[in-house]
Amino acid sequence: MIGPINDVDVAIIGAGFAGIGLGIRLARRRRESFVILERAHGVGGTWRDNRYPGVACDVPSHLYSFSFRPKPDWSRVFAPGDEIHGYLRECARDEGLDPHLRLGAEMQHARWDGTRWRIETSAGTYCARVLAVAAGRLSEPRIPEIPGLSDFAGPVFHSARWDGGADLEGRHVGVVGTGASAAQIVPALAGRAAGLVVFQRTPPWVVPRGDRAYTAQERRGFALDPGAERALREELFDEAERAIGARRRVRPDIDRLRQRALDHLAAQVPDEALRARLTPDYEIGCKRIVISDDLYPALRRDDVTLEPSALARVEKSTAIAASGAHHRVDALVLATGFWTTRLPFAQRIEGRHGLLAQRWADGMTAHASTAVHGFPNMFVINGPNASLGHNSAVYMIETQIDHVLGALDHLRTRPGTSLEVTAEAEEAYTREIDAMSEDTVWLQGGCASWYVDESSGRLTLLWPGTARSFRARNGTFDPVPYGGRAPA
Template identity: 40%
Template sequence: MTTLASNGTTKGKDSLRAPSVVVIGAGMSGVAMGAKLKEAGIEDFVILEKGRSIGGTWRENTYPGLTCDVPSHWYQYTFAKNPEWSHLFPTQPEIERYLDETADRLGVTPRIRFGEEVVEAVFEDGKWRVATTKDVYSADFVVSASGVLHHPKTAPLPGLDSFQGALFHSARWDHSVPLEGRRVGVVGTGSTGVQIVSALSKRNVDVTLFQRTAQWVAPLPNPPTGPVLRWALRTFPALNTVFYRTLRVLFGGLFQGVIHPEGIRYKLVNAFCHLHLRTVRDKGLRAKLTPPDKPMCKRTVIHPAFYRAVQRPNVHLVTEGIDRVVDNGIVTKDGQLHELDVLVMATGFDFHAFVRPAKIVGDGGRTLDEAWAESGPRAYRTVAVPGFPNFFFVMGPHSPVGNFSLVGIAEAQAKYIMGWIDRWRTGQFDFAEPRQDVTDAYNAEIKEAVKGTIWVSGCNSWYLGKDGAPELWPWSPWKHERMLSKIAEDEFALTKSGP
């Protein structure tokens, strides 16, 4: 067992106790948590990462055309602003490089243990025992920063194992497979499927898109930032902060406003999406691309050229349901065989997994699976769960994911968690966990607020939980920041084990 240095002893002249911390995941959330721990002078921590490098979902996903749908200068840490973003919306290689360089520069990388997937974390005898595929760690605090988009989902298509061509999920893209001159099938029409089809349409590739449900597409352009802007941001760092805050207000306010269908912002976006659909000249194709639900009911797909791509002669849209997969392609319910050389499953992720499948065992032997068995994933203010002392989430249940910048959300949550760790250092408590009654009241408030959003207007989205209600934050991202800006100690059960 690897025991981190802390034994509740004091550290230095300030007589602060030195906590030991295990962080699960070295993606965007884990790097944020590591940076905050370093900033506080805490060195006794490790970040356990199942992969071989930093990046999380930006390491796992490398498919053609991958671009973030949140503006570059908003999708960054406030403590590590990057003036060199090449476009309004960042590409996957840029984001992965930004996270890697930030972790290196802030001294987080040496604390990461790569290739160590967490198997279980058990709270026993006043400590967390965290077991990985390689080692066992003992710590005072555990922070789950495993993200929400890291467990790929594959549609259970009959005969999938019989396909003789190249078959892979979009998050496991096989770059050794040649695509030029070949027939490529893409299953899924979310943001991933749209980006893949748009990118492949420009190449010598015959693309067939299998669409179960059409999606609304917002055609926001992705212009280059240009050398003048990059020079200005590099030369005058204060402009970086201005630019960050401007994009935060513009895009954060827009996406928060459009979740309420009675507002003017929603009506404008609704009209914008309908007008964009009219750019599909062929009425038959346009009808196939017309969604049955309202814009924003599902996560908005943002792409400047998908409708142009799907009208190209080498792109074929199939709306008949899939009957089965055969050795040389897909047979749809109308009996037609669509011959394929490559099949890509752009079928998304398990949004409700969080830190699982790792087994998390709290006080008294109750597991996280048991705590969430009836209600689905629930937490206190997106960051903690009753019955799990000194265990916190970055990007936990009901975090403001949607179309907001997850970097800012993670930063606010990491800062909140540091508030509890700082209190532990001064001896105010040994174990802290949120009260069940307060957590229940908070989740009831969310459930009531969600009723007034576009998410409940009638669509089957990956937002929906076991009870059919969206598991999303129904307010603005800055309300979330304000909520986490102060610690309400009376909403927690605090325990001191001794003097």
């Protein structure tokens, strides 16, 4: 039974993959009342916000979807962004989440009052026994502090806030960045714009993508035989899991991966000087690996200029690089990433001893990558050490959802009580993560990346092991770290 609109068992913050996934599981079990509080006016999270030309997933589509709600008719091996967005909208609609959605309800402040969470939003106040934070880590664009940027004469916008009204046809466009988003934007704009200049602070490692459309026969086969779709999902999962060896700097795994990228570069960029500018000087995997078949060909075009340094400043319509080179541009696209290790929502959540941002001042931590000492009945999905650098984030999200559902079952049998992980349990888990991370490419690869906390130097974003090991470690709720007794 759904409780009063302002008083529920569970309040979920965010309606992306994590929020929708938890909402579906709660709706199906029909035990708890819940709301999904979403600041935007539609569901979809990352896939609602990122609407830039060429946006698509870097994880195979049959793996980048809920195991409990498969989609047999994905159009391509790597789904376009609007198709993933459509999938999430369909999930919300068909699973009956509409009555639980509160769109345009941005969390402004959430405070634990000793028994419940009081959540102030832009659309009213909600009270909940449990707070599930599913706001993600790719939701707040990171805008670089570039002198003169605010006075730029033309349109300037972040890739995750694409300005559909900006006419880029036949214009000179600057793209700042060469990461995963830029690698999709540059080929999509090349040939449409009169000219592109791509500001590259650090070259990415790039491996072949191998995308293709699924045939009508394949899609029919998946629809008629769910077992075939599950078998493909398992095959894709196992293939992705094998990539963890390279991230752990295991040989010959990392050597093979590096050579694959170098061979791809040599095959697509015959010009020796350009190839030198595109060759990274850090170990492969230290930063996010770009998966693309069309980035290098786009950078070889006569109407595309690779500027091998960062954008340093802007003077009216001139973009000036750190190298001193001047480039006239009519528009600027900032493919500059997100706030990933210092999540903005942490400044709005107040536990027993203060703000979550204060608790995370030395870097994000959470027991089981989910629960934080000092924040009773709060669970963070897709937060500290819950992402992957080699496999599907959806698998990790489902694992954390199972953990949360186990906690809800525990609370259900204990009315009037709360769950708070002990400081000792959280500290022990953090030491475990640090030990696992020590020899990985993320800490030993010779780069600075958004996986690593810039203040503490700790790997705070990624789980430094296989996806299966994350599920084995964290997929089942255990009351002992919360000060309880183990199940009989």
